[in-house]
Amino acid sequence: MKKLINDPKNVVEEMLEGYVKAHPNYIKVLPENNRALVTTKKTREGKVGVLIGGGSGHEPAFMGYVGAGMADGVAVGNIFASPSPDPIVEVTKAIDQGAGVVYLYGNYAGDVMNFGMAAELADLEEDIKVGMALTSDDVASAPKAEKEKRRGIAGSLFVWKAAGAAADFGYSLEDVVRVAKKANENTRSMGVGLSPCSLPQTGKPSFELGENEMEIGLGHHGEPGVEKGPIKTADEVAGRLVHDILADIEITKGDKVAVLVNGLGSTPRMELYIMFRRVEKILNELGIEIYRSYVGDYITSLEMGGCSVTLMKLDDELMKAVDHPVDCPMFVQK
Numbered sequence: 001m002k003k004l005i006n007d008p009k010n011v012v013e014e015m016l017e018g019y020v021k022a023h024p025n026y027i028k029v030l031p032e033n034n035r036a037l038v039t040t041k042k043t044r045e046g047k048v049g050v051l052i053g054g055g056s057g058h059e060p061a062f063m064g065y066v067g068a069g070m071a072d073g074v075a076v077g078n079i080f081a082s083p084s085p086d087p088i089v090e091v092t093k094a095i096d097q098g099a100g101v102v103y104l105y106g107n108y109a110g111d112v113m114n115f116g117m118a119a120e121l122a123d124l125e126e127d128i129k130v131g132m133a134l135t136s137d138d139v140a141s142a143p144k145a146e147k148e149k150r151r152g153i154a155g156s157l158f159v160w161k162a163a164g165a166a167a168d169f170g171y172s173l174e175d176v177v178r179v180a181k182k183a184n185e186n187t188r189s190m191g192v193g194l195s196p197c198s199l200p201q202t203g204k205p206s207f208e209l210g211e212n213e214m215e216i217g218l219g220h221h222g223e224p225g226v227e228k229g230p231i232k233t234a235d236e237v238a239g240r241l242v243h244d245i246l247a248d249i250e251i252t253k254g255d256k257v258a259v260l261v262n263g264l265g266s267t268p269r270m271e272l273y274i275m276f277r278r279v280e281k282i283l284n285e286l287g288i289e290i291y292r293s294y295v296g297d298y299i300t301s302l303e304m305g306g307c308s309v310t311l312m313k314l315d316d317e318l319m320k321a322v323d324h325p326v327d328c329p330m331f332v333q334k
Contacts, residue, residue, distance in 0.1 A: 001198040001205075001303070008200040012056045012078060019063060023329040027066050030094055036087035038073040038094045039066050048167040048176045049073070049095035052104045052160055053088060054111060055080045057197075058220065061156070061299040064330030070164040071104075075118075079199055079302075080221045082110030088118035093126055100129035100173035104160055104180060106152030107136040131173045133180035135159045137189040137310065139248045140217025140226050153220050154262035154299045155187035155310045158322075165324035183318060188249045189260075190241040191308030193218030193225065197265060197301050206304075216240060220264070220301045234271065238278035241309040246286075251313050253287030258294070258322050260310040265300040267307050272296065279309055292322050298331075 030036040052062050053075035062074045073091035075083035092101045105111040119130040135152030142149040162183035166176045193215040196205035206222035217225030261276045276295050326333040
């Protein structure tokens with residue numbers, strides 16, 4: 001697969017260098033660690049810091065969501081790999097304003113281990129109080145009875161937005177964590193894979209699918225889904241994804257939801273809007289109101305083909321968080 005890169009070993013560093021140079025009014029690299037990036041905006045004293053992080057290759061996640069209304073800093077890992085504790089600690093120190101810092105990350109073994117280690121170091125060495133909330137929205141990755149094992153995928157966007165808003169509202173560390181966990185508990189996602197991506201270091205596909213084959217429930221790193229089969233129409237795929245989500249969470253007539261149709265890197269917006277068209281029709285027929293909608297590439301997997309559908313069930317508190325303005329390099333909401 002063709003890629004516009006130089007040395008494959010340097011893709012993350014060169015990406016970060018280009019990103020910071022492109023958005024100097026938003027973000028900067030900390031001199032202590034080139035994988036530690038923070039907002040250039042001055043945050044008020046007493047505000048809870050919001051730190052997100054994860055592997056590269058999911059752009060605009062994670063670095064694209066550092067800015068007003070979202071995260072104060074980000075720790076960046078290698079492609080599809082957790083950041084090490086060092087940049088997490090450096091970002092923690094930089095964004096702490098005396099009220100503590102909340103860590104938001106996906107439910108993956110490396111992230112759980114490294115963010116946990118960083119939290120211990122921040123507490124013991126820097127006397128910074130850390131709260132943590134992970135995302136586990138992928139209904140395909142574990143049965144409902146074992147939902148604590150589920151991985152975090154595109155629904156992470158809603159968790160970050162809810163936590164960023166809560167921090168802006170002046171909530172305590174405990175309440176920012178509570179809101180983030182509530183957002184995660186109210187969020188479900190389901191995806192479909194159409195074609196693989198390839199890592200720059202190998203140039204080989206991350207998984208295999210036949211020419212006319214798709215995979216329901218495929219993970220963002222190419223983790224196996226729940227079912228392979230022939231490609232179906234957009235309406236059929238959207239119906240399957242929404243059906244599996246609604247079978248997993250109680251969303252009924254009169255409820256309000258935020259909807260995200262997220263591209264995985266190479267799916268055209270045309271196809272994403274065709275998918276959203278069907279999602280909207282299904283929800284409308286069920287009497288479920290779409291309060292806000294998002295369509296586009298928000299959390300990708302390099303050049304993977306396919307998309308995911310995410311629903312977040314809203315209450316008054318989460319609606320307020322969803323409405324909160326955001327100004328990040330790759331995500332603006334007024």
